[in-house]
Amino acid sequence: MPLRILLIDTDAERARALEEKLSQSGFAEILRSPAGPSLAETLERTRPDLVIIDMALPDRDVLEDIRGVSAAHPIVMFAGGDDPAFAEEAIAAGVCSYNLSGVALQDLKPIMASAIALFRRYRRVEDELAAAKALLEERRLIERAKAILMQGRKMTEPAAYRWLQKKAMNENRKLAQVVAEFVAQHDADAASQRAERKQP
């Protein structure tokens, strides 16, 4: 899947050159946007993976707001006549932000490639984290379901686990799904029983 890059640069010449280079590389789909108050709207509509923006534009505050609220985390790259050392510091600190001023266009490809690698790594870490969280949640639910069975039906632990596995197999569904449903059902039953007991 090509990376969607939104390019916001008031320097038309530089923007055109950048666009050409990035398109040639084949890994990017370039979207152009004018600077200005419609940026939030444009981002909403295009949902880019990466934003390259002239650091001299106040629109960075708009991006920051969007970065803060959206899970897509567009990465901002700075282009502009700023101190190149600034970009180095930013990158060293793990911000995927670059300064492209003074960079010859033939050098752009490796810079872009490393930015994208950084971005992909970030995405992967996020994905791994989400997967790990899901796994933990699944384990927790299995433990709860087993406990419910052991207590309610006087099963041993291995028997409880086999029971759950068999249920999943019979229903031809994933264990995680079956267990989540089982625990939710149990909790709902317990809650309604409590409510009934409270009735005079």
Next chain:
Amino acid sequence: MSDIVALSAARKAAAPKMRIGLLRLADGAPVIVAHELGFFADEGIETELVIEPSWANIADKLTFGFLDAAVIVPPLAFAVSLGIRGPAQPLVIPYTLSAGGNTVTLGRRLAEEVKEHSRRDGLTTVEALAACLRGRDLTLGIVHAYSTHNLLLRYWLATAGIEAGRDVRLTVVPPAQAVEALTAGQVAGFCAGPPWGEMARRAGVGATVATSRDIWQNAPEKALTVRTRWAEEQPEKLTAALRALLRAARFCDDPENAAYTAALLSRRKYLDVTPHAILAALPGGKRTGPDKGCVFFRGAATFPWRSQGLWFLSEMRRWGLVDASVDLRALAERIYRPDLYRGAMAPLGEPVPAGDWKHEGAHDAPWTVEAAPAPIALPADRFCDGAVFDPEAVPRPGKPVASALHKI
């Protein structure tokens, strides 16, 4: 060997200046005045002012050490210190630069509607605005998520039962683009610092319906923030800078200097707008009616009250901008540094408040605060809903809130 010596000497010579970042806003006046009128130089420090296009630039450059200090909205200083908008960088606030000055400016038709509604039905401005906003899916602009503007506007709207996100959309519009956004209809109104409300009026697209003081009288606004490391490494420079700023604050607060200050700020390298628009926001700058703009000196406006820092933090928590696990009081104490202020000003014989905390919003009328060597007269500090903010009432994590149950 000599090369190394030369190199390190060159390094030292390369960054002797205190680099202070600011945006194109009138409430940074004391910093520009202190620089241009040589107040910093008189105190023996060289300064370089850097006009940045965005709060994001200010925050990033502070983070990576490309600025030593900046004019900042205090919530952003907290956000940078906590690392919730990028890498963390410890900052301190040893000085408050201004009070008041923000405007809630609406598109002309909406402003008319609000005024008409308020007149006809005897509603307060915010009640009338609330009535106009309900069911309309309108968008209002704020200058940054971690801004005083976001917190003040939300506070004000909430007093009339309007919740941002539910009844009205808030979107970030950089102050210098606010007029354009209003003209294009991208926002129905905005809350921003001076001179942008006045610029909208001059452009014929907007009208101001409220200012900071309609939300919180004498509301603290911009602050000087300094990288903690810089402040620790050169305490004398910091002291010198604060003294120069106090002198500039006194200058900017004098109505006689308003025209001069406005002309200075209007230069192309600073605000680059007509001086008349800036003048309206300066003390004494309005020919008629009471001042509704910035305060730079009067009423201990320069003192970094920890209770004000904690108010910002409590509001940030209220709107989910700060995690529940953060010890707000400890954070307010770490970043707001009245001790540094006192250290700089006390030897000058300047009256300095004796305490670091006060109840915010407790005074309907001018009052006097205990200070050394002499008490200071403070202005009224009421919130629009009459609430009183007691810093002691802010819950601390780890300490269970004493409830009625514990007393049985």
